Structures are given as structure tokens and as C-alpha cells.
Amino acid sequence: MQDPPPEPARIAVIGAGAIGGYLAALAHWAGLDVTVCVRSPLDTLTVETGGEERTAAVRIATAPAEVAPVDWVLLTTKAQDTASAEGWLRRLCGPGSAVVVVQNGVGHRERVAPYVPEGTEILPAVAYIAAERLAPGRIRHHIASELQVPAGPLADRFADALAGGEPTVRPVADFTTAAWRKLLTNLGANPLTALLQQRMGIFTDPGMAALAGDLLREAAAVARAEGADLGERDIADTLEIYRAVPPDGGSSMLYDRLAGRPLEHEYLTGAVVRAGERHGIATPLNGMLLTLLRALDRELRG
Numbered sequence: 554m555q556d557p558p559p560e561p562a563r564i565a566v567i568g569a570g571a572i573g574g575y576l577a578a579l580a581h582w583a584g585l586d587v588t589v590c591v592r593s594p595l596d597t598l599t600v601e602t603g604g605e606e607r608t609a610a611v612r613i614a615t616a617p618a619e620v621a622p623v624d625w626v627l628l629t630t631k632a633q634d635t636a637s638a639e640g641w642l643r644r645l646c647g648p649g650s651a652v653v654v655v656q657n658g659v660g661h662r663e664r665v666a667p668y669v670p671e672g673t674e675i676l677p678a679v680a681y682i683a684a685e686r687l688a689p690g691r692i693r694h695h696i697a698s699e700l701q702v703p704a705g706p707l708a709d710r711f712a713d714a715l716a717g718g719e720p721t722v723r724p725v726a727d728f729t730t731a732a733w734r735k736l737l738t739n740l741g742a743n744p745l746t747a748l749l750q751q752r753m754g755i756f757t758d759p760g761m762a763a764l765a766g767d768l769l770r771e772a773a774a775v776a777r778a779e780g781a782d783l784g785e786r787d788i789a790d791t792l793e794i795y796r797a798v799p800p801d802g803g804s805s806m807l808y809d810r811l812a813g814r815p816l817e818h819e820y821l822t823g824a825v826v827r828a829g830e831r832h833g834i835a836t837p838l839n840g841m842l843l844t845l846l847r848a849l850d851r852e853l854r855g
């Protein structure tokens with residue numbers, strides 16, 4: 554007699570926004586047992602990718618009491634909403650559960666550890682994915698589909714669980730460098746698009762690209778002091794990424810501004826300015842943007 558087929562991995566995605574909605578849909582299409590845990594009600598999840606629109610019939614949970622432990626929890630809220638996800642995290646994590654923190658910025662483990670049961674494995678992840686929430690449950694995927702995670706057995710298990718399809722899970726030996734390198738992509742794009750309320754096409758202006766380069770050069774000096782191995786090559790590569798995002802693509806911070814939601818600036822530009830202060834490295838350009846973003850955020854919070 555043949556063995557019964559293995560049960561699909563159970564995965565819960567906290568936050569059905571641009572990244573969570575996209576990843577939940579991909580996991581569902583790859584055959585995993587997917588629950589999305591939402592703060593605002595949602596009827597369906599539809600993802601537009603590669604010119605094709607598909608609906609993913611995922612299970613939707615609206616309160617922690619509705620869920621039980623799963624194999625994988627993907628935390629895809631904005632970094633400032635991490636604490637608010639504690640109720641979900643404590644219900645979803647049992648023995649053998651692992652939490653994958655898919656957020657921009659650095660310090661993923663430290664940010665999430667206070668809110669999960671002791672001993673829960675945490676896998677930080679940075680996403681090379683450009684996605685936009687058009688409306689609740691409606692996601693447009695613009696370009697790219699890769700998660701970078703620290704190499705090790707947990708990374709391998711996660712890659713296996715996602716069944717080798719999209720997103721690509723890339724284990725990296727030096728995650729400190731990977732996280733700061735990804736942060737570079739946010740330090741020009743997110744503040745400038747949000748403050749200007751314009752899309753990524755702004756970086757075709759040589760002056761704007763030069764300003765972004767100067768912002769990133771300041772940040773790379775801070776990143777090196779934090780142990781990341783970043784240099785001029787990474788700045789050039791980041792500016793190349795800006796040009797590769799379709800001009801009608803934006804940034805997660807721009808989408809927040811357009812929707813009147815609070816901004817993630819303290820975990821992006823703010824993280825650079827604070828680390829610069831710790832190391833005695835001046836960050837005047839990032840500091841100026843931080844002041845502007847704080848003023849904007851205050852207005853958005855009403």
C-alpha cells in the first residue's frame with residue numbers, strides 16, 4: 554500500500570497588504586494550506602501579476618481566537634505595527650512553528666522576539682518584490698519575486714516548504730550585509746516618492762538619481778560601521794534597481810501617504826540616522842529627510 558501524500562504545510566500570513574497578499578496568494582497556488590490574518594475586513598484576495606489577474610481562495614481570519622498553531626507564520630505588517638500583531642503571533646506559534654519576518658529595515662529578530670512565545674524560531678527576510686495594494690484584497694505585483702534569508706537549516710526548510718516556486722528563497726551567508734543592502738533600496742525611493750507624491754519615474758531625472766546616490770553613500774558609511782560590507786558598487790546597483798522598477802511603480806511609503814496611513818520612516822531613514830549617531834557618523838541628508846517625514850507622518854496621523 555502506498556503512503557498517503559504528505560499534508561501541505563500550514564502557513565499563516567499576518568497582514569494582507571501588498572507583500573502579505575502577494576505571498577499568501579503564491580503560497581496558496583503552490584498548494585500550501587494558507588490563512589491570512591487581517592486587521593481590516595476582506596472578502597477576497599486578488600493578485601494581478603504578469604498582466605494576469607487571479608483570485609486566491611485563501612482562508613481569512615479576522616481575530617486571533619479563530620486561529621491555531623501553524624508550521625510557518627509570515628509577519629508582513631509594516632514594522633511599526635509589529636507589536637499590534639502579538640495576539641496573532643501568540644495564537645499561531647506552537648512547538649515547531651517558525652516566524653518569517655518579511656519587513657524592510659534591519660533588526661528583524663530583535664523587533665519580533667518580545668511578541669512570540671519563548672523558543673520560537675525567527676527567520677528574518679528581506680523582500681525584493683515590488684507590489685502595491687490597490688484596494689483591500691486587491692494587489693498589483695509590479696516586478697521581482699525574491700526573499701533573502703540568513704543561510705541555515707531554517708532557511709532550507711522554508712525554501713522547501715514554499716515548494717521551489719515563486720518567490721525564490723535565497724539563503725545568504727551574510728544577512729547583515731543583505732539587510733542593509735536592501736535598506737539602501739528604500740532610503741532613496743521611499744522618502745523621495747512619498748514626499749513628492751510621485752512614482753519611480755522620478756529617478757530618470759539625473760538630479761534626483763544624484764540626490765539618491767548621496768543619500769545612499771551616507772547610509773553605506775553607517776552600514777559599514779554596523780558590520781555590513783557595502784560600497785560604491787552597491788550604490789550603483791541600487792540606482793539600477795530604481796531604473797528597473799516600472800515608472801508607474803511606487804514605494805510602500807508612497808502608497809501609505811496616498812492612502813493617508815502612517816509611515817514606516819523610523820525603521821528605514823530613522824534607523825540610519827540613529828545608527829549614525831551611535832557611531833559618530835554624520836547623516837545630514839538622511840537627517841533632513843527624517844525631519845520632513847516626521848512632519849508628514851504627524852499630519853497623516855491627524
Ligand SMILES: NC(=O)C1=CN([C@@H]2O[C@H](COP(=O)(O)OP(=O)(O)OC[C@H]3O[C@@H](n4cnc5c(N)ncnc54)[C@H](OP(=O)(O)O)[C@@H]3O)[C@@H](O)[C@H]2O)C=CC1
Pocket residue numbers: 567568569570571572573590591592593629630631632634637638639641655656657680681682683684685686804805817
Ligand atoms: N510594497 C512593497 O513593494 C514592499 C514592501 N516591503 C516591506 O514589506 C512590509 C509590508 O509592506 P506592505 O505589504 O507594502 O504594507 P501594506 O500596508 O500594504 O500591508 C500591511 C498590512 O498589514 C496589516 N496589518 C497591520 N497591523 C496588523 C495586525 N495587527 N493584524 C493584522 N494585520 C495587520 C495592514 O492592515 P490594514 O489593511 O488595516 O492597513 C495591511 O493590510 C513593510 O516592512 C514594507 O516596507 C518590502 C518590499 C517591497
Ligand SMILES: CC(C)(CO)C(=O)C(=O)O
Pocket residue numbers: 657682683684738739742743803804805806
Ligand atoms: C524597493 C521598494 C521601493 C520596491 O517596492 C520597496 O522595498 C518598498 O516599496 O518598500
